[in-house]
Amino acid sequence: MTAVKVIRVMGTSEESWEDAAHEAFREASQSVDDISGIRVENWTANVEDDEIVQYKATTEITFPVEH
Template sequence: MTAVKIIKVLGTSDESWERAAENAVEQASNTVENISGIEVEDWTANVENGTVTNYKATVEIAFPVKESGE
């Protein structure tokens, strides 16, 4: 049986919430191997003068825990 570790990452984007989530995964994949899934926990944004200026996605990223000896 494989154990899975979950970390929480905040991604940002000037374009969209979807892109913010994708950025979170892309950045995490620079240091985390074998990402197996994500769950978007929260969507937020910065607003200036009635316009969204920065989208944020809080993402939980799942990946397998390495077994000892690997």
């Protein structure tokens, strides 16, 4: 049985929620090894002048715990 750790990471994008989720993964992978899963927990956005200006994806990143 493998123990895993879960961290919450928010990614942002001016293009789409999908890009925001990819950004969260890219940022986490810079400091976390062996990511085994990502779950999108929440989609949000900033709005200005009736337009979405920033998409946000709050994610849970899962990776094994080293013994």
